[in-house]
Amino acid sequence: MKSIISEQIPLSVPYLSGREWEYVKNCLDSSWVSTAGSFVSDFERVVAKYTGCEYGIAVMNGTSALHLALKIMGVKPEEEVIVPTITFIASINSIKYVGAHPVFMDADQYYNIDPMKTVGFLLNETYQKDKCCYNKRTNRKIAAIMPVHVFGNAVDIETLVNVCNELNILIVEDATESIGTRYISGKYAGKHTGSIGDIGCISFNGNKIITTGAGGMIITDNPEYAEKAKYFSTQAKDDEIRFIHNDVGYNYRMTNVQAAIGLAQMENLDNYINTKEKNYTKYKNEIDSIPGLRLNETPPYAKNNNWMYALQINEKIYNLDIESTISLLSKRMIQSRPIWYPNHLQLPYMNEFSYNIQNALELHKATINLPCSVNLTELQINHIINSLKNK
Ligand SMILES: Cc1ncc(COP(=O)(O)O)c(C=O)c1O
Missing domain, CATH: 3.90.1150.10 (Aspartate Aminotransferase, domain 1)
Known part of the structure; x- marks a missing residue:
């Protein structure tokens, strides 16, 4: 077959067709290139509004968003987090970062966590103690579940939410690939992926539908989680002037330059x-x-x-x-x-x-x-x- 194509067709590359240059130039002209700057808060506000969440906290990538989410939800070492086996390894690594164990689930026909199998597991293979859910086989507490909206396909979340609420299992949605995907039927019709669980995490990596080069965001309606996400992503500063840190934080904040690109990308x-x-x-x-x-x-x-x-x-x-x-x-x-x-x-x-x-x-x-x-x-x-x- 004779080829009519002269250059490699890449899998997934950024498309920077809007006001990215203008906004980045603004950062360079004003010297606001680091983690302080108005593009960061503007980007957070725009993403939160778009996804229908109260709060958005911009971080340096999707992996750090997932790690922080599990930390601020209170997932502890030796607890368990249910997660699909088909996902990018970052989802699983974030569970390891908090010292917890993944419990691997099968995939459904949309490459997502199989909701019926997961419910089957929760109903048959766990028990309740002190209002918490425990895995019968490991006797470890199942603290959370991380449904991943793989390739942008929305997880059948309604099936999972009902059971998780009943069993006291927190939900962190790995919506790293699915910004813009929303439910059109069922209880969550009109709601965006990432906005239904306790916390949602988005990635703006270069291969995603919109990008900040590297970047991520935590979205949530919970003010306590939002405050903690900001606190822990900025080195847990209790007194910024006197360098008082009452906890162990992380340097996870997004920069103004990344947010400038992200804001322009959101417009498209x-x-x-x-x-x-x-x-x-x-x-x-x-x-x-x-x-x-x-x-x-x-x-x-x-x-x-x-x-x-x-x-x-x-x-x-x-x-x-x-x-x-x-x-x-x-x-x-x-x-x-x-x-x-x-x-x-x-x-x-x-x-x-x-x-x-x-x-x-x-x-x-x-x-x-x-x-x-x-x-x-x-x-x-x-x-x-x-x-x-x-x-
Ligand atoms: C499903 C999934 N989870 C987590 C991540 C991690 O995001 P990031 O690369 O921004 O750290 C990605 C993307 O790369 C992903 O596709």
Whole structure:
């Protein structure tokens, strides 16, 4: 097949098409380049309002947001946090940072934590003591659950919230990939991912739908959590002038330059979501007609931000497995990648508790991610589709 593409098509790169230059220039001209500065509070206010939360606390990345969230919710060493095995390892590492243990759950058809299996585990494999939930197999307290809205797909959170409330389990939503995704039916219709649990965490890493280079945010309606997030992300200063610190804090705050970029990106988020939806539909219409291939479905109960596209390959019908498909695409200047290796099999975590994991392994064997940048051109999408058709 003759290539019409002269440059590599990357998986997911930033699109800086708005007022980023103007706002960053403002930081440079005024010398407000560090963690103080009005762009940080403006960015926090805009993200909180957009997601329907009372508070936004900007931090240096999504990982630090998750770590802080677990810390300020009070998750303690030797307690447990339920988490899906299919997620970026940062979700799991944040649990380790507070000394807690992950409890790994299987994936549903949207790559998210399987809500029915999770509820099955909670109802059959745990017990209550002093109004807290304990894992029957480990006898450790299950302090929290971390549903991850994988690839921008909203988790079926309603099913989880009901049971978690009953069992006294806190919810921290890993909404690092899903800013802009909101529920359209059920009890949470109109609500954004990240705004339903006790705390939500967003990432603005360079590969996300909007970026600050690196960056993250904690969103919450809880004033105590918001205050603690600010306190712990700025070295736990009790007296700024006299350097009094009554706790161990972190240097996790976002800079004004990052927030300046983020503010400009927020102005275009809805446009980017529309573009991503259009591109998803184009990919889906064409790919689903290729024998053995299918683009991921999106949950019917939410409007997705369509951050990342997942191509599912039936290797018996398509006659190529995921590795061979990745090589084929690479030869045609298209970057693709397998999805994350299931975390319950990773070296640091293989001895942790996992519950009946099956579908996640199937999904991992059969899925690759396709280019999804906002600035993908029609020519590039056609080239990707034709490359998959004419192997
Ligand atoms: C699911 C998930 N969780 C956590 C993170 C961590 O975010 P960051 O890279 O901003 O630290 C990411 C993104 O990179 C992610 O995709």
